[in-house]
Amino acid sequence: MNTPIRRLSVFAMLLFGVLMLQLTWIQGFQAEAIRDDPLNRRQYSERLTEQRGPIVIGGENVAYSEDVSGENDQPRYQRVYTDGPLYTPVVGSFRSYGASGIESTENSLLDGTDDRLAVRNFRDIITGREPEGARVELTIDPEVQKAGFNGFQDLGMNGAAVAIEPNTGAILGAVSYPSYDANDVVSISEGEQAVQNYGELEADGNQPLLNRALNERYAPGSTFKIVTAAAAMEHLDAGPDSTMDAPDVLELGLPLPNATPGGTCNGGDPDTLAHSIQISCNTSMANWAIEMGGQALADQAEAFGFVPQEREDAEPLTVPLRVTPSKAPVEEDRNILGRAGIGQSNVEATPLQMAMVAAGVANSGEVMRPYLVDSVRDSDRSVVTQTTPEVYSQATSASTASALTDMMVLVTGPDGSGTNAAIQGVDVAGKTGTAETGGDLGTHNWFIGFAPANDPQIAVAVVIEHGGGSGGSLAAPIARNMMEAVVL
Amino acid sequence: MSSTTSEAPTALPPVKRRNAELVLVVLTVVIMMSAMAVAGLNLNGQVPGATWGYGLIFGALALATHVALRFIAPYADPLILPCALFLNGIGVAMIWRLDAADSGDIEHAGIGMQLVWTAVGMVLCIALLFFLKEPRVLQRYTYVSALVAIIMIALPMVPGLGISEYGARRWIGVGPFTMQPSEFAKIALVIFLSSYLVTKRQVLSLAAKSIKVGRFKILDLPRARDFMPMVVGWVAAIGLLVITKDLGTSLLLFGTFLAMLYVATQRSSWVIIGVTVFVGAAALAMRVFWHFRQRVDIWFHAFEPEVYERLGGSQQLVQGIIGMAYGGLFGTGFGGGQAHHIFAADSDFIFASLAEDLGLTGIMTILIVIFLLVQRGMRVALASRELFIKMLASGIAFVMCFQVFVVLGGLTRTIPLTGMTTPFLAAGGSALMASWLMIGLLLRMSDNARRPAPQAIQDEGATQVIRR
Numbered sequence: 001m002n003t004p005i006r007r008l009s010v011f012a013m014l015l016f017g018v019l020m021l022q023l024t025w026i027q028g029f030q031a032e033a034i035r036d037d038p039l040n041r042r043q044y045s046e047r048l049t050e051q052r053g054p055i056v057i058g059g060e061n062v063a064y065s066e067d068v069s070g071e072n073d074q075p076r077y078q079r080v081y082t083d084g085p086l087y088t089p090v091v092g093s094f095r096s097y098g099a100s101g102i103e104s105t106e107n108s109l110l111d112g113t114d115d116r117l118a119v120r121n122f123r124d125i126i127t128g129r130e131p132e133g134a135r136v137e138l139t140i141d142p143e144v145q146k147a148g149f150n151g152f153q154d155l156g157m158n159g160a161a162v163a164i165e166p167n168t169g170a171i172l173g174a175v176s177y178p179s180y181d182a183n184d185v186v187s188i189s190e191g192e193q194a195v196q197n198y199g200e201l202e203a204d205g206n207q208p209l210l211n212r213a214l215n216e217r218y219a220p221g222s223t224f225k226i227v228t229a230a231a232a233m234e235h236l237d238a239g240p241d242s243t244m245d246a247p248d249v250l251e252l253g254l255p256l257p258n259a260t261p262g263g264t265c266n267g268g269d270p271d272t273l274a275h276s277i278q279i280s281c282n283t284s285m286a287n288w289a290i291e292m293g294g295q296a297l298a299d300q301a302e303a304f305g306f307v308p309q310e311r312e313d314a315e316p317l318t319v320p321l322r323v324t325p326s327k328a329p330v331e332e333d334r335n336i337l338g339r340a341g342i343g344q345s346n347v348e349a350t351p352l353q354m355a356m357v358a359a360g361v362a363n364s365g366e367v368m369r370p371y372l373v374d375s376v377r378d379s380d381r382s383v384v385t386q387t388t389p390e391v392y393s394q395a396t397s398a399s400t401a402s403a404l405t406d407m408m409v410l411v412t413g414p415d416g417s418g419t420n421a422a423i424q425g426v427d428v429a430g431k432t433g434t435a436e437t438g439g440d441l442g443t444h445n446w447f448i449g450f451a452p453a454n455d456p457q458i459a460v461a462v463v464i465e466h467g468g469g470s471g472g473s474l475a476a477p478i479a480r481n482m483m484e485a486v487v488l
Numbered sequence: 489m490s491s492t493t494s495e496a497p498t499a500l501p502p503v504k505r506r507n508a509e510l511v512l513v514v515l516t517v518v519i520m521m522s523a524m525a526v527a528g529l530n531l532n533g534q535v536p537g538a539t540w541g542y543g544l545i546f547g548a549l550a551l552a553t554h555v556a557l558r559f560i561a562p563y564a565d566p567l568i569l570p571c572a573l574f575l576n577g578i579g580v581a582m583i584w585r586l587d588a589a590d591s592g593d594i595e596h597a598g599i600g601m602q603l604v605w606t607a608v609g610m611v612l613c614i615a616l617l618f619f620l621k622e623p624r625v626l627q628r629y630t631y632v633s634a635l636v637a638i639i640m641i642a643l644p645m646v647p648g649l650g651i652s653e654y655g656a657r658r659w660i661g662v663g664p665f666t667m668q669p670s671e672f673a674k675i676a677l678v679i680f681l682s683s684y685l686v687t688k689r690q691v692l693s694l695a696a697k698s699i700k701v702g703r704f705k706i707l708d709l710p711r712a713r714d715f716m717p718m719v720v721g722w723v724a725a726i727g728l729l730v731i732t733k734d735l736g737t738s739l740l741l742f743g744t745f746l747a748m749l750y751v752a753t754q755r756s757s758w759v760i761i762g763v764t765v766f767v768g769a770a771a772l773a774m775r776v777f778w779h780f781r782q783r784v785d786i787w788f789h790a791f792e793p794e795v796y797e798r799l800g801g802s803q804q805l806v807q808g809i810i811g812m813a814y815g816g817l818f819g820t821g822f823g824g825g826q827a828h829h830i831f832a833a834d835s836d837f838i839f840a841s842l843a844e845d846l847g848l849t850g851i852m853t854i855l856i857v858i859f860l861l862v863q864r865g866m867r868v869a870l871a872s873r874e875l876f877i878k879m880l881a882s883g884i885a886f887v888m889c890f891q892v893f894v895v896l897g898g899l900t901r902t903i904p905l906t907g908m909t910t911p912f913l914a915a916g917g918s919a920l921m922a923s924w925l926m927i928g929l930l931l932r933m934s935d936n937a938r939r940p941a942p943q944a945i946q947d948e949g950a951t952q953v954i955r956r
Contacts, residue, residue: 001751001879004752004754005751005866005878007750008866008886009862011747012889013859013863016889018893018902019893019902027812027847027848027851034810039791039796
């Protein structure tokens, strides 16, 4: 009987071996990843005793920790946010039971536990200095952000706007409206009230907690015609003067009319690509999409950053906030493909994605990877990390981008659909969009564009949620104000 | 060949080593007191008074047990008691430290009844050593112990007596106390299986058919009519699983059953058949019962927010793993962790609390001590001459080992998490008493195995000397 007993002992040893391996994996290899998991509520409960680093926009601290303890007490830190709801969608809030925005994604740097701060932390232990989190400096331009936010506030309608610096990908503005004042949900002296306030925000039908700029998808409508036009030039060797059938009504299962004045593009005759973009012709652009086929259109969208169906579950783009993937699936059906060509049917895009389309055209066809964090510095301002711009994708050739720019300039010129975005003395490239949403809710109203057209400094995308008007009337003025904040 | 005839004896040299044991016993008390002192220093910067109070009580109990061993089991393995005391002491210190951190009141932090149960456990252990000189008498009570095991397992199902908590029915209420009778059931089951299998082993190891692939034998299939014990064991385990919804106990008892069946018959076919039917039945139970589906969901998708937020979801498990992650390689120091915020931090989750405070190095040390205890149990089995004792010792050692695996495997997501206590470490009277009873049995068996055979009286030729 000794042989099976010995084997049983060996089996017992194996069981312990498995436990030891698992423990080594958890405590040795995975420890930091687990600590950074959003489910780890401890990183928030430790906030009281730690001086978190500030979040900085335009040289000003927009989020910082303030010591609210008495003379001789242990320090207690209250997180304070400036500028009310203006920056909340980006900066986020740091609550007792969770965090959002940059407060969440950069938490380990802000609270000082990140491995990249290890050397500094070690030095602080040696020198006995009070540990302090790193400061996170954002790319947001306060003027651009305010221009966008005020536009929505004046309009009183929900929506979002994103502005990108085309040649770097730096995000200059990320507006989501409505927003909320983060100070309302982070108070440590009135914790219960803070929790209640958060509960009210969660229940609010206008979804103030939703970051529409990055995490809400809208049908892009006619702004997507830029992608269709790019695909026509890249895949069908079309030029601005190439023509396509542009009937007043195109039969696509249901008849598709034009939304141009008089319902016609070129009096029913074939229309040039340039003129179709200028006046936003539906039927010719739908025909272009049908002509090139679903694969070509989807490939072009992917080149701009849309995520194909098979990669939808892959690691999403992070800026470092997580960006919801935009969709432009391969369509086989002629009727659906035609509507996809004008940004309807299954095409859905985040405001950030449409800003990337504009920025890609502005930057000679090269889409830069969008980012929000410019640099991270430790408490004595020496640089911990500095973001270097990198190319995200090559969306079109430089010549295609240049031709697209010329067409888009026509949009803000006389007879264009986006004259409201025109800026005195500066050439503005743009494209309007008015997306049908089905049901009784109003259309989404879009404007994407960049300025100055010959030397782009800023690319924008603005969407008014169920604005019920047109892109030119509702979205273009906000886009103009945001661009003016940089180019004037 | 009678069932109790001995195989070739592998006796250990008759050394007592009681002084070595004494040194180790003192060391365990020092470790326990140091743990409490460090916890106090970490929590409010001073060595708490309880260090001395609880430390002295625990030290006195430990020394008393050691002294008793010198008289009633002088040849017992000198490592078994220190290992048990080490685990018991660390557990007491941890329970105290969790209460201190949780209540924030170090001076009045308590350890509930844990020290009382420790004392009761030790008394039971000594009493067992004193009254049970020859554990082989237990072999007579084959079916009595089976009955005891069944009653113990069935008690929580008695209406009015049983208490269903946290999705499993494994407690009974007796006056102000709650008990987990399944802790004692496993001892009764091991005794039953030892005596039953020793008598039936030859029948069970008869093979009817060999399954071969080419020239290689894969499996020996037993005869169909010999399947009865397996069927009964399986039906009992699954019945237990379905009725009490206590996957942990079911897994523990069935695993023990298979291990002992293997030791008795040396037939791997039994193990393979057993594992197959149990896994099959468990998979079926998972499809049928929401409770088990939930468990498996928690196992595979613990870190998904939806599973985490769900009522009865993975929150506790994830909090435990996060605690372990905070512990890292070297731990937060005794009393430095946040484990007291986790539900059941002092019982089912005490491993997670220890892993956080002591880190990977500390939890490895504790695992090695448990492993040492298990291996000393196996050594007793190897050194004993009687088959019944071999079965009993290896069975008890395996129960301890497998229970730790079920608990810690659940906490580390190696297997689905099930509610179960850890031997010696976790708060709870039933578990402590059962653990000390098992230690008593091991000590008694090792004392008998290591005791030198009585010397034959000179020049009396063939006279047999029988040990009293």
